[in-house]
Every structure is written in C-alpha cells, then in structure tokens.
Amino acid sequence: MKELSLNILDILENSIHAGATRIHLTLQEYLETKDFLGFRIEDNGKGMDQAMVDSLFDPFTTTSTTKTVGLGLPLLKQEAEMCNGGCELESQPGVGTKVSFWFQHTHIDRPPLGDIVSTVIMMYAIHSGVEFIFTHEVDNNSFEVSTSELKEVFQDVPINNPKILQGLETFLLENKNQLYGGKHYG
Amino acid sequence: MAKINSLDELRKLRDQAKESMTARSGEAKVRIRASMGTVGIAGGAREVLKAIIDELEKRNFHEVEIIEGGSMGLDKEEPVIVVERDGFQTTYGKVQPEMARQIVAQHVINGQIISEWVIARNKQ
Ligand SMILES: Nc1ncnc2c1ncn2[C@@H]1O[C@H](COP(=O)(O)OP(=O)(O)O)[C@@H](O)[C@H]1O
Ligand SMILES: [Mg+2]
Numbered sequence: 001m002k003e004l005s006l007n008i009l010d011i012l013e014n015s016i017h018a019g020a021t022r023i024h025l026t027l028q029e030y031l032e033t034k035d036f037l038g039f040r041i042e043d044n045g046k047g048m049d050q051a052m053v054d055s056l057f058d059p060f061t062t063t064s065t066t067k068t069v070g071l072g073l074p075l076l077k078q079e080a081e082m083c084n085g086g087c088e089l090e091s092q093p094g095v096g097t098k099v100s101f102w103f104q105h106t107h108i109d110r111p112p113l114g115d116i117v118s119t120v121i122m123m124y125a126i127h128s129g130v131e132f133i134f135t136h137e138v139d140n141n142s143f144e145v146s147t148s149e150l151k152e153v154f155q156d157v158p159i160n161n162p163k164i165l166q167g168l169e170t171f172l173l174e175n176k177n178q179l180y181g182g183k184h185y186g
Numbered sequence: 187m188a189k190i191n192s193l194d195e196l197r198k199l200r201d202q203a204k205e206s207m208t209a210r211s212g213e214a215k216v217r218i219r220a221s222m223g224t225v226g227i228a229g230g231a232r233e234v235l236k237a238i239i240d241e242l243e244k245r246n247f248h249e250v251e252i253i254e255g256g257s258m259g260l261d262k263e264e265p266v267i268v269v270e271r272d273g274f275q276t277t278y279g280k281v282q283p284e285m286a287r288q289i290v291a292q293h294v295i296n297g298q299i300i301s302e303w304v305i306a307r308n309k310q
Binding site: 001006009119121127153155157161162164165166175 | 192193195196197199200202203204206207220222223224227228232233235236239240242243247248250251252253254
C-alpha cells in the first residue's frame with residue numbers, strides 16, 4: 001500500500017469481516033513531545049485464538065476463501081520495524097481484537113499517512129451500521145467523532161446519503177487542519 | 187487536551203440533505219456494491235468509491251444504496267463495482283475514478299449500461 005491510511009482501511013475491513021459492530025480507530029501523531037506515529041484498531045468482532053494470532057504474521061495465513069495468501073499484516077509489520085517501530089496484536093475469541101502499529105515519525109522510509117479522511121468516509125459510506133469511533137491525536141490536541149453522535153444529528157437522513165458524506169468530508173478536513181494547527185505532519 | 191469537535195455545521199447539512207431528499211423522491215432505486223478487499227484497496231477502490239459519492243452528490247441522486255460487495259473472487263479485475271438496477275446485476279472491472287463517474291451518470295442514473303467495461307451480467 002502506498003499510504004498508511006490505506007493499510008488502516010484494510011485493517012478496518014478485517015474487523016468488519018470478523019463481524020465487529022463496534023470499531024475504535026485511534027491515530028496518534030507526535031512530533032513535539034516524541035517522534036512517533038501510531039495507530040490502533042480495536043474491535044468487538046469474533047476474535048482469534050492464540051494459534052491464529054501466532055500464525056498471523058506468517059504471510060501464508062488467511063481464512064479468506066477466495067484466495068490463499070493474506071499479506072496485509074505481515075508486510076506492514078516489516079515496514080514498521082524498518083522504521084524503528086513495531087506492531088502488537090491482542091485477541092480473544094468471542095471478545096475482540098486490538099491491533100497496533102507504530103513508526104518513528106521522521107524516519108525516512110516511513111510511508112506517508114495519506115488521506116485518512118477518505119478512509120474514515122469509507123466506514124460511513126459502506127459500513128454505516130457499525131459504531132465507528134475515530135480518535136485523532138496530534139501532539140497536545142485531539143479530535144474524536146463517533147457514528148452514534150453523527151446519527152443523532154442526522155436523525156432520519158441516512159449517514160451514507162451522498163450529500164451527508166460530502167459534508168462529513170468537509171467537516172473532517174476542517175477538524176484535521178485545526179488539529180495540525182498549520183504545521184505539516186505528513 | 188483541547189477537544190475540537192463542532193457539530194453545528196452538520197445540523198445545517200442535515201436540513202439541506204433532508205430538503206433535497208424530499209424534492210427528489212420517486213427515482214429508480216439502485217444498489218451499488220463496492221468491494222473493499224486488500225487487492226481492491228491497493229488498486230484504488232477507495233478513490234473509486236469517493237468518485238461515485240461525489241458524482242451522486244453533484245447530480246443530486248439519492249435513491250441509491252451503496253454497500254460492500256465483499257471480495258468477489260475477482261482479484262485480477264479489482265477494483266470491481268456491481269450496479270444492481272432494473273432486475274440486473276452488472277459487474278464492472280478494473281474501474282478507475284473517471285470510469286466510475288461515467289458509470290454513475292449513464293448507468294446508475296439513466297439505466298444505460300457501458301458494455302465495454304462490463305465483465306459479468308446476471309438477472310437478479
Ligand atoms: N480483527 C480481526 N478479527 C478476527 N480475525 C482477524 C482480524 N484480523 C485478521 N484476522 C484473521 O487473520 C487473517 C489474516 O488477515 P490478513 O493478513 O488481513 O489477510 P486477509 O484479510 O486477506 O485474510 C484473516 O483471514 C482473519 O482470519
Ligand atoms: Mg485483511
């Protein structure tokens with residue numbers, strides 16, 4: 001993937017396929033206090049047993065029936081480690097899964113974060129039934145928005161209505177710019 | 187930590203969307219399936235879906251439901267989108283954002299299939 005925001009979308013889709021009804025994405029970008037870019041995805045999907053977790057970073061593991069190789073997670077782990085970062089995965093069958101990846105923010109080989117707003121929009125567009133919580137921290141500022149609070153505002157207008165989605169994109173972009181406070185985080 | 191989150195503008199947005207919904211009811215009901223598997227995402231599925239949303243909004247067309255199609259076992263055709271309209275399921279392969287816009291304008295809204303991009307077609 002050419003952007004971390006696409007890897008994030010791919011991992012969010014794993015949660016969806018695991019039947020999650022609640023997914024929390026936390027994105028952390030720290031340049032002032034430390035040199036860190038990380039994200040964490042927690043879901044209440046069906047989870048994995050220890051054997052599955054252990055084999056997950058073996059590039060030949062997948063439960064997908066349409067192909068035989070799952071490459072998303074092992075490749076990203078390699079990239080994180082190359083950037084003085086790492087990856088952690090905790091899972092419990094019947095409870096859920098928590099995956100985190102982190103990178104040295106300023107590492108020359110770190111892939112760009114890319115268009116995180118579009119990744120969030122995908123959740124509203126095609127997984128509007130899922131309670132999705134997005135937390136974005138940039139140094140000392142943070143932004144958080146959840147599907148349920150948005151639905152409360154939109155009432156009988158579906159969150160995946162094209163006009164609503166376009167407006168949400170503007171809303172998310174404005175909040176992101178405010179978080180960055182004019183600085184460039186990449 | 188300073189929390190930034192203003193929902194006021196979104197309330198206005200809701201009222202605008204509501205208004206155009208009631209103004210335009212009675213359109214053909216169309217369903218679009220977009221696949222968001224690893225291969226599709228790497229091939230631009232997110233940008234394709236964003237182009238679809240943008241085109242639907244520009245053309246003020248709301249009687250459409252976008253759902254995830256799952257990986258359709260068509261990895262080499264990704265990004266794939268399926269249009270369900272007039273009793274047919276039409277699958278388009280190797281879709282790029284500009285193609286997606288045309289599919290919305292011609293097929294989703296006006297019911298005209300763009301045959302050269304179709305990779306499968308089934309009665310529903
Ligand atoms: N959040 C999750 N909850 C439950 N199982 C998961 C989760 N993420 C990944 N898995 C399991 O790990 C496997 C490998 O994931 P991945 O590397 O993304 O490949 P793929 O999604 O293509 O199968 C999945 O097929 C699934 O069985
Ligand atoms: Mg996956």
